[in-house]
Amino acid sequence: MIHSRNLPFVTTLAIFIIAYALCAIQFPAMLSTRVIGNLLVDNAFLGIAAVGMTFVILSGGIDLSIGSVIAFTSVFVAVTVGTLGLHPLTAFALVLVISTAFGSAMGAMIRYLQIPPFVVTLAGMFLARGAAYLISTQSVPISHPFLDTIQGFYFRFPGGGRLTAMSMLMIAVFIIGGIIAARTRFGANVYALGGNPQSAELMGVPVGRTTIGIYATSGFLSGLAGIAYTLYTSSGYSLATVGVELDAIAAVVIGGTLLTGGTGLIAGTFIGILIQGLIQTYIVFDGTLSSWWTKIVIGILLFVFIVLQRGIIWYSNRRIDIARLKGV
Amino acid sequence: MSDPQNILEAKAIAKSFLGNVALDNVDFSLRRGEIHALLGENGAGKSTLIKILTGVYSRDSGTIRLDGEDVSPANVGEAQVLGIGTVYQEVNLLENLTVAENLFLGRQPRRFGLTDRREMRRRSRDLLARYGLDIDVDALLSTYSVAIRQIIAIARAVDLSGKVLVLDEPTASLDAQEVEVLFSVLRKLKADGLGIILITHFLNQVYAVADRVTVLRNGRLVGSRDIDGLPRMELISMMLGRELQHVTRDHQASEGDVPTGEAAIHFNDYGKRGSISPFDLAIRPGEVVGIAGLLGSGRSETAFLLFGIDRADSGTATVDGSEISLTSPEAAIANGFGFCPEERKSDGIIGDFSVAENIALALQARQGWAKPIPSRQRQALAAEFIRSLDIRPADPDRPIKFLSGGNQQKAILARWLATNPRLLILDEPTRGIDIGAHAEILKMIEKLCTEGMSLVVISSELEELTAIAHRVIVLSDRKHIAELSGADVTADNIMHAIAAPNRTEAA
Ligand SMILES: Nc1ncnc2c1ncn2[C@@H]1O[C@H](COP(=O)(O)OP(=O)(O)OP(=O)(O)O)[C@@H](O)[C@H]1O
Ligand SMILES: [Mg+2]
Numbered sequence: 001m002i003h004s005r006n007l008p009f010v011t012t013l014a015i016f017i018i019a020y021a022l023c024a025i026q027f028p029a030m031l032s033t034r035v036i037g038n039l040l041v042d043n044a045f046l047g048i049a050a051v052g053m054t055f056v057i058l059s060g061g062i063d064l065s066i067g068s069v070i071a072f073t074s075v076f077v078a079v080t081v082g083t084l085g086l087h088p089l090t091a092f093a094l095v096l097v098i099s100t101a102f103g104s105a106m107g108a109m110i111r112y113l114q115i116p117p118f119v120v121t122l123a124g125m126f127l128a129r130g131a132a133y134l135i136s137t138q139s140v141p142i143s144h145p146f147l148d149t150i151q152g153f154y155f156r157f158p159g160g161g162r163l164t165a166m167s168m169l170m171i172a173v174f175i176i177g178g179i180i181a182a183r184t185r186f187g188a189n190v191y192a193l194g195g196n197p198q199s200a201e202l203m204g205v206p207v208g209r210t211t212i213g214i215y216a217t218s219g220f221l222s223g224l225a226g227i228a229y230t231l232y233t234s235s236g237y238s239l240a241t242v243g244v245e246l247d248a249i250a251a252v253v254i255g256g257t258l259l260t261g262g263t264g265l266i267a268g269t270f271i272g273i274l275i276q277g278l279i280q281t282y283i284v285f286d287g288t289l290s291s292w293w294t295k296i297v298i299g300i301l302l303f304v305f306i307v308l309q310r311g312i313i314w315y316s317n318r319r320i321d322i323a324r325l326k327g328v
Numbered sequence: 329m330s331d332p333q334n335i336l337e338a339k340a341i342a343k344s345f346l347g348n349v350a351l352d353n354v355d356f357s358l359r360r361g362e363i364h365a366l367l368g369e370n371g372a373g374k375s376t377l378i379k380i381l382t383g384v385y386s387r388d389s390g391t392i393r394l395d396g397e398d399v400s401p402a403n404v405g406e407a408q409v410l411g412i413g414t415v416y417q418e419v420n421l422l423e424n425l426t427v428a429e430n431l432f433l434g435r436q437p438r439r440f441g442l443t444d445r446r447e448m449r450r451r452s453r454d455l456l457a458r459y460g461l462d463i464d465v466d467a468l469l470s471t472y473s474v475a476i477r478q479i480i481a482i483a484r485a486v487d488l489s490g491k492v493l494v495l496d497e498p499t500a501s502l503d504a505q506e507v508e509v510l511f512s513v514l515r516k517l518k519a520d521g522l523g524i525i526l527i528t529h530f531l532n533q534v535y536a537v538a539d540r541v542t543v544l545r546n547g548r549l550v551g552s553r554d555i556d557g558l559p560r561m562e563l564i565s566m567m568l569g570r571e572l573q574h575v576t577r578d579h580q581a582s583e584g585d586v587p588t589g590e591a592a593i594h595f596n597d598y599g600k601r602g603s604i605s606p607f608d609l610a611i612r613p614g615e616v617v618g619i620a621g622l623l624g625s626g627r628s629e630t631a632f633l634l635f636g637i638d639r640a641d642s643g644t645a646t647v648d649g650s651e652i653s654l655t656s657p658e659a660a661i662a663n664g665f666g667f668c669p670e671e672r673k674s675d676g677i678i679g680d681f682s683v684a685e686n687i688a689l690a691l692q693a694r695q696g697w698a699k700p701i702p703s704r705q706r707q708a709l710a711a712e713f714i715r716s717l718d719i720r721p722a723d724p725d726r727p728i729k730f731l732s733g734g735n736q737q738k739a740i741l742a743r744w745l746a747t748n749p750r751l752l753i754l755d756e757p758t759r760g761i762d763i764g765a766h767a768e769i770l771k772m773i774e775k776l777c778t779e780g781m782s783l784v785v786i787s788s789e790l791e792e793l794t795a796i797a798h799r800v801i802v803l804s805d806r807k808h809i810a811e812l813s814g815a816d817v818t819a820d821n822i823m824h825a826i827a828a829p830n831r832t833e834a835a
Contacts, residue, residue, distance in 0.1 A: 005468060184441075184442065188429060188436065189434070191424065199422050201403070202384065202416050203430075203484075205433065262424035
């Protein structure tokens with residue numbers, strides 16, 4: 001039996017499969033591994049960031065700082081490696097420490113000052129963007145033998161598609177994120193907070209530690225996404241990735257996670273990313289459509305999904321009432 | 329000097345919320361292997377004391393010793409590590425998790441560092457089996473009834489408590505049989521040397537299991553006494569600080585004031601397959617119809633049908649001779665019906681709204697949101713119910729979440745009374761309400777009935793039914809199996825009717 005809480009995920013999966021099948025009928029080339037490989041690379045940084053966003057939304061919060069943190073990271077890495085001559089690994093480690101600390105600080109403010117996440121992370125968004133401008137307002141190209149090695153590393157699928165380092169990183173993040181959410185105490189606490197913070201507290205969930213952990217995770221993954229983005233574009237630019245947090249939220253919601261928190265799966269977000277990638281790919285194949293159609297279709301999908309989730313909640317509540325009547 | 333017999337000792341505990349004193353210099357001690365009842369009126373400070381002992385609130389002053397050691401748990405998790413397991417008065421569990429996840433949240437069995445789901449399921453089943461519960465532990469908690477959730481919460485707390493178990497009104501949604509199961513578990517735990525604190529408003533239960541009682545009043549300690557040789561009347565006056573008039577009322581309804589005249593509301597052959605067999609019910613103005621039966625006998629289902637939460641698939645409903653269709657609660661409200669559900673504790677409260685706003689809510693909904701109730705009228709309404717139901721503190725502007733559990737419940741009751749319905753359906757109206765307020769509420773209900781309101785009361789407390797109902801319908805196996813009226817409405821007769829399910833229409 002499908003658990004009613006997994007129903008949104010199953011629906012998303014079904015929609016993705018059907019949509020992909022329809023696309024493939026129209027453009028059989030979309031089945032090629034090359035297309036799939038590109039779809040993964042193009043969305044790797046977004047996928048990594050969306051995993052962090054899934055944790056945040058599962059806990060009933062929101063993180064608006066993601067896009068800015070990605071931009072900050074890319075500028076930071078570009079400048080420290082390109083201008084200051086730091087080894088990329090050192091730069092990566094530094095920027096991950098910074099972004100994680102940044103996320104933790106936001107989590108601490110949310111918990112201890114009782115400020116809504118929306119407000120705290122909105123401030124974080126401006127702060128990180130401003131910090132990126134401070135470092136450089138130019139687009140800073142970056143090149144380093146070590147980065148070339150990473151960029152040149154990939155597995156070749158039969159059919160010519162490539163699974164690049166960044167795609168592998170994204171997939172690894174999804175797998176680890178999925179395990180953390182489903183199989184650790186921290187993960188269970190995240191769901192608990194999203195379900196009902198008061199009850200969670202009375203059940204002994206360490207609310208402060210968990211909240212800080214959630215935003216730290218999101219900060220860390222934003223940093224990681226920033227690194228992936230830097231590798232993807234081979235540059236750092238403080239004006240880049242504006243609004244990426246909204247794409248991440250869209251992927252999370254389309255993936256079946258309730259915006260109110262407490263219900264959803266990391267795997268759902270993966271499908272959400274794939275659906276977005278599929279739409280982009282379709283537009284490329286069609287050739288006549290403007291790329292803005294991506295936004296329009298995602299907008300429509302979001303509406304559909306939110307309505308669908310409402311419907312499912314309504315339906316399962318009804319079923320629960322009936323089940324109760326039958327004395328279960 | 330602390331007594332080595334005591335597992336828990338609290339001295340001179342004080343707590344105030346924004347200048348309002350909730351606890352004033354309270355001492356409390358709990359021995360090993362005893363069940364200690366903590367009693368007091370609504371708002372006396374019982375839950376506050378518990379929350380201080382278990383790390384939810386920080387105390388303003390005082391000391392807590394557990395097993396001879398000073399402790400200061402800073403949160404519930406720390407209290408759990410110290411061996412204190414608690415069922416709080418509020419909703420305790422998470423509806424979005426499965427039963428097993430709820431039972432083991434924060435202490436999931438692990439293998440190789442990851443949650444071992446299979447082991448968790450197995451242990452969950454074992455744990456619940458001790459309470460005679462055989463349910464799917466992988467189902468979401470939200471699929472189960474309040475009573476089952478309550479048992480799950482208790483099972484979790486018992487499993488967590490190495491030294492002290494605290495139960496804040498655990499029996500509020502359990503029926504007599506389930507209470508008995510709980511008590512036998514408690515007696516066993518007590519024999520194992522656990523210290524148990526029990527908060528309840530049911531004095532029968534206190535006398536059934538408790539060894540000692542501590543009574544609080546207005547945040548002060550009244551005293552601690554052994555239950556043996558403590559007369560009930562004395563206990564009650566310790567709680568209220570005065571004598572209670574007519575605690576055990578006689579059955580007044582039978583003394584000739586049974587409403588006569590034409591029934592205005594009729595349900596004919598009304599039923600829903602799989603939920604409740606078709607029944608006939610005619611309710612006169614001013615009449616109180618009681619509904620009795622064991623849990624799962626169809627009590628709440630009857631209410632759901634009457635209020636349009638479920639749609640009937642047979643029969644008709646008529647009001648004043650014209651047929652109405654109860655397809656939704658809105659339709660029922662439009663016909664002047666009101667319903668105060670059993671789950672009001674978790675669902676009914678809007679915590680950040682003031683007491684006055686919470687009371688005015690149903691009235692507002694009936695008028696439509698476009699026409700706001702003027703605030704003067706709302707204050708007057710609130711003031712009236714705060715007085716008549718004795719809601720404390722008597723401040724209509726206080727956010728309701730700062731009221732004690734019992735006082736919140738009175739406010740929800742007031743919400744429905746304020747709509748002045750012609751038929752009011754009350755599911756367990758006095759659960760969690762103290763014995764003084766209980767009498768007030770019954771008095772209020774009687775007054776409303778003399779003004780012509782009809783009432784359907786569902787209750788598992790037979791004394792409550794016999795005190796107010798003119799007529800009692802007994803349910804069993806989702807059928808209306810007996811109807812008692814007038815002088816036949818006695819606790820004994822109801823018990824017999826429940827126990828003899830095959831009897832047909834009596835009286
Ligand atoms: N969080 C809070 N903020 C402000 N006041 C509070 C808070 N919690 C409780 N109080 C106040 O403290 C007093 C004691 O409340 P408490 O909940 O301890 O009562 P109680 O004895 O448990 O009553 P009941 O039987 O109704 O559950 C009440 O006057 C209540 O309004
Ligand atoms: Mg209380």
